[in-house]
Amino acid sequence: MSLEEITSAVIAGQPEKVKELTQKALDEKIDPDSIINDAFIAGMNVVGKRFKEGEMYVPEVLMAAKAMSAGMELVKPLVTGQSIPSKGTIVIGTVKGDLHDIGKNLVAMMLEGSGFEVINLGVDVAPERFVAVAKEKNAQIIGMSALLTTTMLCMKDTIEVLKEEGLRDKIKVIVGGAPVSRDFAEEIGADGFAPDAGSAADLCEEILS
Amino acid sequence: MELAMGIDTGGTYTDGVIMDLSTGRVVKKSKSPTTHQDLTIGIRNCLAGLDGGFWKEIQLVCLSTTLATNATVEGKGSRVGLICLGHEVSESLPVAATYCLPGGHDIRGNAREPLDVEKLRDALKRLEGKVDALAVSGYCSVRNPEHELAVKDEAERMLEVPVVCGHQLTSDLGFQERTATAVLNARLLPVISQLLDSVQQVLRELGVTAPLMVVKGDGSLVDESRARQRPIDTVVSGPAASVVGATFLSGEKDALVVDIGGTTTDIASLREGVPEIHRDGAVIGGWSTKVQAARVHTFGIGGDSLVQVKRGEVQIGPRRVLPLSRAVADHPYLMEELKETWESGEKGMDIIDAQPFDCYLLGRYTPGERLTSWEREVVGCLAAGPHSILHISRSLGRDPNLLNLKGMINRGILLPASLTPTDLLHVRGTFTRWNREVAFLVAEMAALRLQMKREEFVDFVLEEVHRKIASAILQGLVRDLGYQQVDLAGETVLKPFLERILGREEEKFLCRVYLEQPVVAIGAPAREFMPAVTRLLNTRLCIPEHAEVANAIGAAVGRVVIKGVILVRPAAEGGYVAYTPWERKGFICLEDAADYAQRVGREYLVREAAEAGARDISISVQRKDVYSHISYPIEEEIFVESRISLLAVGRPWPRQGEMR
Ligand code: B12
Numbered sequence: 001m002s003l004e005e006i007t008s009a010v011i012a013g014q015p016e017k018v019k020e021l022t023q024k025a026l027d028e029k030i031d032p033d034s035i036i037n038d039a040f041i042a043g044m045n046v047v048g049k050r051f052k053e054g055e056m057y058v059p060e061v062l063m064a065a066k067a068m069s070a071g072m073e074l075v076k077p078l079v080t081g082q083s084i085p086s087k088g089t090i091v092i093g094t095v096k097g098d099l100h101d102i103g104k105n106l107v108a109m110m111l112e113g114s115g116f117e118v119i120n121l122g123v124d125v126a127p128e129r130f131v132a133v134a135k136e137k138n139a140q141i142i143g144m145s146a147l148l149t150t151t152m153l154c155m156k157d158t159i160e161v162l163k164e165e166g167l168r169d170k171i172k173v174i175v176g177g178a179p180v181s182r183d184f185a186e187e188i189g190a191d192g193f194a195p196d197a198g199s200a201a202d203l204c205e206e207i208l209s
Numbered sequence: 210m211e212l213a214m215g216i217d218t219g220g221t222y223t224d225g226v227i228m229d230l231s232t233g234r235v236v237k238k239s240k241s242p243t244t245h246q247d248l249t250i251g252i253r254n255c256l257a258g259l260d261g262g263f264w265k266e267i268q269l270v271c272l273s274t275t276l277a278t279n280a281t282v283e284g285k286g287s288r289v290g291l292i293c294l295g296h297e298v299s300e301s302l303p304v305a306a307t308y309c310l311p312g313g314h315d316i317r318g319n320a321r322e323p324l325d326v327e328k329l330r331d332a333l334k335r336l337e338g339k340v341d342a343l344a345v346s347g348y349c350s351v352r353n354p355e356h357e358l359a360v361k362d363e364a365e366r367m368l369e370v371p372v373v374c375g376h377q378l379t380s381d382l383g384f385q386e387r388t389a390t391a392v393l394n395a396r397l398l399p400v401i402s403q404l405l406d407s408v409q410q411v412l413r414e415l416g417v418t419a420p421l422m423v424v425k426g427d428g429s430l431v432d433e434s435r436a437r438q439r440p441i442d443t444v445v446s447g448p449a450a451s452v453v454g455a456t457f458l459s460g461e462k463d464a465l466v467v468d469i470g471g472t473t474t475d476i477a478s479l480r481e482g483v484p485e486i487h488r489d490g491a492v493i494g495g496w497s498t499k500v501q502a503a504r505v506h507t508f509g510i511g512g513d514s515l516v517q518v519k520r521g522e523v524q525i526g527p528r529r530v531l532p533l534s535r536a537v538a539d540h541p542y543l544m545e546e547l548k549e550t551w552e553s554g555e556k557g558m559d560i561i562d563a564q565p566f567d568c569y570l571l572g573r574y575t576p577g578e579r580l581t582s583w584e585r586e587v588v589g590c591l592a593a594g595p596h597s598i599l600h601i602s603r604s605l606g607r608d609p610n611l612l613n614l615k616g617m618i619n620r621g622i623l624l625p626a627s628l629t630p631t632d633l634l635h636v637r638g639t640f641t642r643w644n645r646e647v648a649f650l651v652a653e654m655a656a657l658r659l660q661m662k663r664e665e666f667v668d669f670v671l672e673e674v675h676r677k678i679a680s681a682i683l684q685g686l687v688r689d690l691g692y693q694q695v696d697l698a699g700e701t702v703l704k705p706f707l708e709r710i711l712g713r714e715e716e717k718f719l720c721r722v723y724l725e726q727p728v729v730a731i732g733a734p735a736r737e738f739m740p741a742v743t744r745l746l747n748t749r750l751c752i753p754e755h756a757e758v759a760n761a762i763g764a765a766v767g768r769v770v771i772k773g774v775i776l777v778r779p780a781a782e783g784g785y786v787a788y789t790p791w792e793r794k795g796f797i798c799l800e801d802a803a804d805y806a807q808r809v810g811r812e813y814l815v816r817e818a819a820e821a822g823a824r825d826i827s828i829s830v831q832r833k834d835v836y837s838h839i840s841y842p843i844e845e846e847i848f849v850e851s852r853i854s855l856l857a858v859g860r861p862w863p864r865q866g867e868m869r
Pocket of ligand 1: 048051058061097098099100101102103104106107143144145146147148149150174175176177178179193194195196197198200841842
């Protein structure tokens with residue numbers, strides 16, 4: 001079987017079908033890593049792009065994400081079971097005052113899929129909370145998502161809390177969300193920016209290498 | 210005539226200078242040893258050397274002192290109590306007692322929890338009589354100082370001791386460093402006051418009635434009364450004073466200052482008359498602080514760097530040794546020992562970690578320090594005076610490879626004397642203060658190991674020294690640009706370019722750099738080394754006169770500089786907030802907030818500059834609105850913040866007839 005079938009099923013948002021195909025792929029001894037990267041993440045990348053271009057709408061995106069999670073449930077134990085050493089710990093969340101979590105959850109999934117340990121703090125996360133959890137879990141990266149122009153500036157707050165606590169050199173900060181630009185990321189002093197979930201994983205690997 | 214006196218109590222010497230500021234002329238200069246037990250003795254001696262009947266005409270006295278630094282390093286100072294609000298210190302600080310109480314703010318300056326007045330009074334009661342000063346530090350206090358100020362109020366009433374708040378010493382984020390700054394400042398209060406009292410006493414005795422000012426870590430001056438409140442500002446002022454002094458002597462406003470000493474080469478930069486400041490605060494006595502200090506890059510290359518010939522290659526530094534020409538000047542019999550080495554045929558032998566012509570002197574030995582029986586033998590051998598390595602080996606009956614002196618060298622019990630660039634200058638004849646004969650002999654021996662002629666060897670090594678200094682300067686500039694991790698000499702991709710920049714290679718292509726700034730060089734070997742270095746870097750060189758008292762001159766010609774910043778940011782609830790060094794204030798519209806910030810910023814500068822002792826103040830208040838670009842859902846600019854930069858520069862000069 002080809003991984004493209006799984007990819008299409010992810011894009012089409014068919015959890016049952018994805019589950020079935022994934023199991024088949026696993027039975028055929030296809031490398032779980034490859035299933036994650038070449039099927040799931042490839043599918044979500046397409047979803048992300050189509051959504052941006054207005055070819056897909058929110059419910060469809062959610063279904064696609066659900067479909068991917070369904071497949072991921074089968075693959076993840078195999079990947080973590082192999083005890084692939086975690087590439088690093090990332091604390092991720094949507095900033096204070098912001099409830100949009102679809103994109104952020106996609107990013108979290110992608111990061112998990114590519115071997116990071118992800119601690120997802122959910123939505124409406126205060127700057128102090130990001131820092132406290134990162135400190136407690138010895139995370140290397142804090143990832144923040146914001147979808148509203150009014151909440152974007154909260155990202156800067158988190159970076160400043162890191163400074164106040166003397167942790168700015170130790171913990172890297174990456175940011176994203178539809179309105180966030182590279183320019184903005186630089187202005188607030190973040191270490192990285194990614195426009196979509198696929199490149200977010202690359203970004204984290206680059207930062208930690 | 211506008212006479213100003215500059216005094217610098219440095220680590221080794223106390224320098225003094227009287228300058229005529231109307232002409233920039235050095236009228237008198239003097240140097241005497243620093244007396245660490247009591248700095249005023251050294252200052253008194255130094256001033257004696259400045260006597261020229263000018264005392265009554267002196268209009269300003271400026272002091273740069275290592276006292277605050279030394280006191281911090283040595284753990285001297287008063288007993289300090291520390292009150293932290295809403296956060297604990299992560300590294301222990303030199304305090305008598307710490308209380309961590311509820312309070313503090315979030316990053317936007319909203320109180321995280323109310324101040325607990327009952328608990329505060331309780332803590333203060335327990336501190337009563339046990340401390341001479343109190344330091345107060347609140348979480349995010351630079352975004353809202355109300356809690357620190359409330360504690361200060363209460364503490365001053367209850368304890369009647371000076372109270373130092375973190376937000377008054379810096380507006381930077383960083384709780385730990387801010388707290389350390391407040392604590393160290395509190396500890397230093399009596400230390401600096403004592404010094405200033407006795408300096409004023411000495412001045413009065415001489416009949417000097419001019420105001421006294423003190424140099425800060427950034428090279429600017431503050432009035433003596435201000436320095437008494439903020440002694441921490443006067444820490445690490447030496448490097449900045451030296452940069453200001455050196456560039457003043459050279460007449461440059463923008464320059465790279467290169468100070469070549471025996472052990473190290475120090476590189477700093479002056480922009481528009483002000484030394485460039487280290488981005489992070491200074492580390493003092495092991496504590497990271499928020500103290501502003503000149504950014505100085507230090508490299509292990511100097512006149513007394515060890516020159517080693519090993520396996521056909523020459524290595525210079527970073528270790529410092531005593532130049533053999535100097536050792537022989539002090540102990541002429543060493544020449545005989547080395548001649549023996551030369552004649553014995555052992556001159557070419559390879560010794561681990563040493564060269565056949567090395568000599569050793571006894572260094573400092575602290576009684577009580579334990580020595581092995583072998584180490585005692587070595588010390589005994591050198592008790593009557595230094596000897597060459599082969600002499601030691603023969604009289605102790607051990608092979609030179611098995612002498613095992615490294616540990617004793619590291620502990621400072623033995624001081625090695627060996628071949629240095631200073632010796633090579635003796636061969637060349639451009640610097641001949643000490644013994645030339647030994648320089649010839651040793652250069653000959655070292656040259657032999659490379660199968661070179663002596664003169665050829667000298668030229669080769671000195672050229673390497675020039676390259677090393679040039680490369681250190683480039684490395685310093687690269688770090689200034691923010692590339693902290695880049696090691697130029699270690700980057701293989703840069704090698705073909707660096708080799709050509711430094712003139713080691715010319716094959717296929719040439720590569721040159723052109724420094725933006727001219728170089729002002731000070732230090733004993735500057736005249737010998739720097740012309741070749743600046744040729745490599747294609748820039749102008751200035752080696753000023755009187756450079757040996759550059760620090761004192763830097764003090765005398767310093768200016769009063771006050772800096773600050775006010776931020777105006779959108780508030781989460783809507784509206785805008787202005788964060789000033791003394792309060793957090795809300796506004797409905799941006800223009801009102803920015804206007805307010807500019808107005809109070811100007812008032813702040815005028816007030817601070819006057820208190821610091823400035824005249825002829827020029828003030829700049831600049832507003833910069835920062836926007837950032839977003840592309841979704843529509844292309845637009847979003848407002849990030851308004852930065853109001855505050856800068857006041859003044860002359861520390863009393864107007865005619867306004868002398869105190
Ligand atoms: C779905 C949605 C909602 C849902 C959210 C449901 C949920 N659980 O998330 C609901 C209905 C609750 C909602 C509410 C509101 N919304 Co809404 N919402 C949207 C909508 C339609 C889609 C957002 C989305 O999920 N995108 C899909 C994901 C996949 O894309 P993404 O988030 O950009 O994420 C990708 C990248 O940005 C990146 N990324 C994201 N996060 C991160 C993090 C890191 C670290 C990295 C590296 C990368 C990264 O990777 C992701 C995957 O590729 C957008 C419009 C639109 N077309 O975008 C409006 C939109 C974001 N909402 C908007 C508004 C105004 C609101 C409300 C204020 C409406 C109201 N008046 O009540 C409220 C606010 C509620 C609140 N406090 O947050 C505006 C924002 C305008 C602005 N610029 O400020 C938008 C743009 C609509 C519009 N055109 O006006 N909304």
